[in-house]
Amino acid sequence: MSQLEARRIVLASRPKGKPTTENFRTETVLLSSPSPGEVLVKALYLSVDPYMRGRMSESKSYVPPYEIGGVVGGGAVAEVVESNDDRLQPGDIVSGQFGWQTYAIVPAKHLRKIDPALAPITASLGLLGVTGLTAYFGLVDICKPQRNETVVVSGAAGAVGMTVGQIAKILGCRVVGVAGSDEKVRYLTEQLGFDEAINYKTAENMTRALKHACPNGIDVYFDNVGGDISDAAFRNLNTGARISVCGQIALYNLEQPDVGPRLLTPILIHRALVKGFIITDYADRFPEGVQQLAKWYRDGQLKFEETIAEGFDQTVEAFLGLFTGANLGKQIVRV
Known part of the structure; x- marks a missing residue:
């Protein structure tokens, strides 16, 4: 050639x-x-x-x-x-x-x-690539959500976040998403079946907004964002909560180290599990994840x-x- x-x-x-x-x-x-x-x-x-x-x-x-x-x-x-x-x-x-x-x-x-x-x-x-696999393993393997638990997802209108929320609904959870516009909030609740969603840009106080949206507290928090949203989520944790740390997009462009609330106290009080992960940790299980995601997609339970x-x-x-x-x-x- x-x-x-x-x-x-x-x-x-x-x-x-x-x-x-x-x-x-x-x-x-x-x-x-x-x-x-x-x-x-x-x-x-x-x-x-x-x-x-x-x-x-x-x-x-x-x-x-x-x-x-x-x-x-x-x-x-x-x-x-x-x-x-x-x-x-x-x-x-x-x-x-x-x-x-x-x-x-x-x-x-x-x-x-x-x-x-x-x-x-x-x-x-x-959905059937790294994005979907990140949602699947980060939620199912790390957080192990149980039926009727409350799952909060930050960055919920992003590719990972919307998949996490839908999987949580399939598993019988109550799902609350956090996104950055009223249009995205409507999409999450009206198109994807989230039980509630919060526009963090217009919420006057995220801690109170999450408390109102999660009257029974937060059992699972899937963190795509970090920053103030995560600080607010940690203030609403239930005992035995599980937190999957997937991304910190709120912090990626900071020129100085971020200084926020110290989160070890609520982790201790609520005996919470916090685990960061990188999707390549699960490389040997990718076929399992793709198979399950594809089945849910074919069955009409997952949209992307x-x-x-x-x-x-x-x-x-x-x-x-x-x-x-x-x-x-x-x-x-x-x-």
Whole structure:
């Protein structure tokens, strides 16, 4: 094959506070044919996710930071254009972690073939991918919700949060979501069946708002946000509460360390379990999670919502929109 032009978005500089377009740069590179064991893929959809902000900093975390001048890594759905591996053929639809680029040469072993008959192919970036698995294991494995318990979800209109809430409803819980607009509040209660939802931007006092929404207290708190919302949730815990710490998007762009209420006292008083997790901890159980999520989806018990930005050039703007709550559900980019 003759050389092919591919566009890619790289990290130009490390953000200080909230990222801006100046922290990114678009480059064009030439790709040739894949080597043995590799495939050439054409990106169809790209994922943008809050965790990417953490990888843009140099501070130590659970994964290495992005390199300056390196492609911004993340999930993507692609079509195989040329294959040098028997496991994949041209025309196959695959998902992988090759990041923000229009074409890429990727080891076949790092890609997962997608069955378009199971669900829309974008679901592999959301409900049937890392997003759905994060919701499933973070709630079911860590929090072990029981029927009639009260489950509170922050960031409830995001891709993980809305899945957590729906799973909790399937399991017979009372579910309260926290989101950032009246439109999202209505979506959670009217479309997804949440028992109640709170707009944290208009609530005068989150502690009181949660107490009103959770008259029997909070048994399970799924934390996607951190900050003041989580402080309020901890003040309403029941004895034996379980808290799954999935994300802290309220804190990602802070330039100075956050100083908030000390939470060990309510943890002690209520004998609460607090556990942070990274979804790769459950890698060997992914097939179990996908099977259960797919069954609930086929049975009509799980819905998923997507916000789709059109065009590769909108990738950075779509990512920045995560920090203003511009998206409903999973934010992806159609290349």
